[in-house]
Amino acid sequence: MSLTDKISKDTIVAMKSGDKVTLGVLRMLKSEFKYKQIDSGRDLTDEDYLAVLNSAAKKRRDAIDSFEKGGRDDLVAKETAELEIVNKYLPQQLSDDELEKIVAEVFAETDASSPADIGLIMKNLMPRVKGKADGRKVNEIVTSKLKA
Numbered sequence: 001m002s003l004t005d006k007i008s009k010d011t012i013v014a015m016k017s018g019d020k021v022t023l024g025v026l027r028m029l030k031s032e033f034k035y036k037q038i039d040s041g042r043d044l045t046d047e048d049y050l051a052v053l054n055s056a057a058k059k060r061r062d063a064i065d066s067f068e069k070g071g072r073d074d075l076v077a078k079e080t081a082e083l084e085i086v087n088k089y090l091p092q093q094l095s096d097d098e099l100e101k102i103v104a105e106v107f108a109e110t111d112a113s114s115p116a117d118i119g120l121i122m123k124n125l126m127p128r129v130k131g132k133a134d135g136r137k138v139n140e141i142v143t144s145k146l147k148a
Helices: 003-017 020-040 046-070 073-087 096-110 115-129 135-147
Strands: none
Touching: 003 020, 003 046, 020 046, 020 073, 046 073, 096 115, 096 135, 115 135
């Protein structure tokens, strides 16, 4: 079953059960898929769908950070619930150990040693972890390894 079929099926289930939060998130995802398709002028690939899902998850994480700083626990709870729904459609995320192993491999391949090499490292690293790890987390690990 394709991702869009699964989202459509889950949308119907959410409508029937009266789950307004899930329904709203799924409708938003379908809308963003359609916007992406119109913008690109072609049918979307799996990578395109993944990019939309990652973007939606990143928006939620950023909103959670902002609302936590503002002391808005009600909105933190709302965004967290929405993030959990989006995460159900993302591929399994890499564990910290797996991510550090991949980072170490890229360091070995690129012979990076200084903070000036961060662009080279990220250029080689991000295609390997795209959709499987949060970019902010990847950046933190790379930065900490460059400082060590």
